[in-house]
Amino acid sequence: GAGVSQSPSNKVTEKGKDVELRCDPISGHTALYWYRQRLGQGLEFLIYFQGNSAPDKSGLPSDRFSAERTGESVSTLTIQRTQQEDSAVYLCASSLSGQRNSPLHFGNGTRLTVT
């Protein structure tokens, strides 16, 4: 498939555990975004990558959240010491260049449940 792929699709974890979410963007897309979506709501920006650099991390909620991107491809979002309020769908999107009019192509998200 040529779309954005996210794994796992569902993750249930206990409070206090660390989790790692993965995003495989469309090949050749230099821009990559992570968003968080609470049930039935809009998307909350977390972080933006251009290549392997993250010029905008302003949406990360706390220092428990971090993300990296390697090879201008795969990105991982790590949440340390998970809390119940971290429960949400985490969506990854990529775009060709991050320029105006570049549409975002989304994966189907990872649904995270913290018990």
Added chain:
Amino acid sequence: TQLLEQSPQFLSIQEGENLTVYCNSSSVFSSLQWYRQEPGEGPVLLVTVVTGGEVKKLKRLTFQFGDARKDSSLHITAAQPGDTGLYLCAGAAGGYQKVTFGTGTKLQVIP
């Protein structure tokens, strides 16, 4: 912080009715996109508008970008059950075109 407020939040209508969804902000955007999201999936792009006052039509959907590029509307004519979903507006601004999403409008079209 750039905020995009959508109204209404929820809309339940009968098949065949018309509806309009609004997306408002105090910030100026260089472009605005509309997405539709279905349960269990990521949002899918419907349209991008870039010029103040621009109107774009996609079958029964009409999108308008405000003259000041701070607001937008989505009008659906003769809604069908297949139009059911979460509609999201998203504005792009800034040096790298940071994309900020609206609060969403959940539409249900009843057969």
